Amino acid sequence: MTTTSALSAAPHTTESGHPLLDPYALPALALPNRVVMAPMTRMRADRNAVPTPLMATYYAQRAGAGLIVSEGISPSPTGQQYLTQPGLYTDEQVDAWREVTDAVHAAGGRIFAQVMHAGRNAHPANRHDGGVPLAPSAVSRTHLVHTLDGKVAPVAPRAMTRAEVHAAVAEHAEAASAAVRAGFDGVEIHGANSYLPHQFLADNTNLRTDEYGGGTTGRIRFAVEVVEAVADAVGAERVGLRLSPGNPEGEMVERDPATVHRALLAAIDPLGLAYLHLTDDPVYPALADLRPRWSGTLVGNTGEHEETTPESATRLVGEGRADLVSVGRPFISTPDAVERLAAGIPWASIREREFHYTSGPRGYVDYPRSNGTPTLPAGASTSEKNKE
Numbered sequence: 001m002t003t004t005s006a007l008s009a010a011p012h013t014t015e016s017g018h019p020l021l022d023p024y025a026l027p028a029l030a031l032p033n034r035v036v037m038a039p040m041t042r043m044r045a046d047r048n049a050v051p052t053p054l055m056a057t058y059y060a061q062r063a064g065a066g067l068i069v070s071e072g073i074s075p076s077p078t079g080q081q082y083l084t085q086p087g088l089y090t091d092e093q094v095d096a097w098r099e100v101t102d103a104v105h106a107a108g109g110r111i112f113a114q115v116m117h118a119g120r121n122a123h124p125a126n127r128h129d130g131g132v133p134l135a136p137s138a139v140s141r142t143h144l145v146h147t148l149d150g151k152v153a154p155v156a157p158r159a160m161t162r163a164e165v166h167a168a169v170a171e172h173a174e175a176a177s178a179a180v181r182a183g184f185d186g187v188e189i190h191g192a193n194s195y196l197p198h199q200f201l202a203d204n205t206n207l208r209t210d211e212y213g214g215g216t217t218g219r220i221r222f223a224v225e226v227v228e229a230v231a232d233a234v235g236a237e238r239v240g241l242r243l244s245p246g247n248p249e250g251e252m253v254e255r256d257p258a259t260v261h262r263a264l265l266a267a268i269d270p271l272g273l274a275y276l277h278l279t280d281d282p283v284y285p286a287l288a289d290l291r292p293r294w295s296g297t298l299v300g301n302t303g304e305h306e307e308t309t310p311e312s313a314t315r316l317v318g319e320g321r322a323d324l325v326s327v328g329r330p331f332i333s334t335p336d337a338v339e340r341l342a343a344g345i346p347w348a349s350i351r352e353r354e355f356h357y358t359s360g361p362r363g364y365v366d367y368p369r370s371n372g373t374p375t376l377p378a379g380a381s382t383s384e385k386n387k388e
């Protein structure tokens with residue numbers, strides 16, 4: 001593993017005249033630029049967790065990104081967080097995702113599927129099987145849960161048995177294989193922002209005393225097993241991992257994120273993953289601490305504490321703190337974000353935030369390009385363009 005800090009943090013020497021517009025080669029995928037569209041929940045699937053044609057339009061509109069990472073996709077009914085969150089565990093879902101990936105590829109883009117298991121964030125009202133949430137330990141969140149019927153009180157999770165832990169590992173690998181069948185270029189494992197792998201890493205949500213809890217070795221075991229299983233299923237060169245060390249989102253508490261995440265990276269770095277997607281934190285500067293401990297590609301994100309702007313994204317790559325930069329909310333309102341960077345045109349502001357999680361096109365596919373024309377690239381579906 002490369003541990004030379006000076007090498008890892010070397011400033012980027014640009015070829016194009018703009019650090020974000022230079023091409024970049026992942027182990028198995030060539031990217032035309034260094035801007036990654038971050039995964040963002042949008043809840044446009046149907047009530048069977050099947051992607052809709054509108055989703056093909058949305059992702060194809062944003063195909064100018066060097067890489068798109070999809071919204072979080074549930075690997076199983078157990079992992080479902082929202083009723084209209086898409087899944088990757090039925091043939092119908094796989095076939096519908098194929099329409100999305102075909103549209104992105106027809107528009108010249110590249111897309112990874114983010115596999116996201118809710119763990120304790122789930123709720124019976126949001127699960128198609130109506131089941132009780134499963135988590136490392138029976139520790140409930142306190143914040144209200146969003147359902148289609150409004151905000152409701154959380155339901156205490158049940159502590160996973162060893163068999164259920166092993167099943168969750170297998171579900172991640174099965175979803176990854178399904179993603180490849182659906183035409184995705186790779187898979188990102190969501191180990192950040194309070195989802196199941198993060199719940200195993202955090203102090204307050206993992207009170208286990210078996211091999212999946214206790215000290216650092218136990219806390220990282222689930223995440224390591226998931227990464228290894230997914231890499232075995234689809235090839236390590238097609239697998240990314242997202243982490244958010246020290247991030248308190250979802251009521252996570254990590255007393256010593258540096259020790260835990262250094263150990264996790266040491267365990268998975270030799271696998272040769274496509275990338276590590278790392279969210280920085282003002283309390284624990286993960287990018288500064290962990291970049292020298294990661295020998296592969298690093299995707300940096302600062303959106304949790306610093307607004308992502310063209311200037312801040314450029315600094316992140318230009319100063320060598322990351323190889324690629326993930327951009328989230330700006331891609332909601334600026335489908336042509338990369339094209340605007342190249343032309344020196346500002347990113348657009350978000351309007352009508354109340355439509356972020358509704359079912360229709362408003363606030364989803366109706367943001368125009370910088371020249372004011374609708375964003376409807378070749379290959380995108382327009383069958384729901386006027387549906388509310």
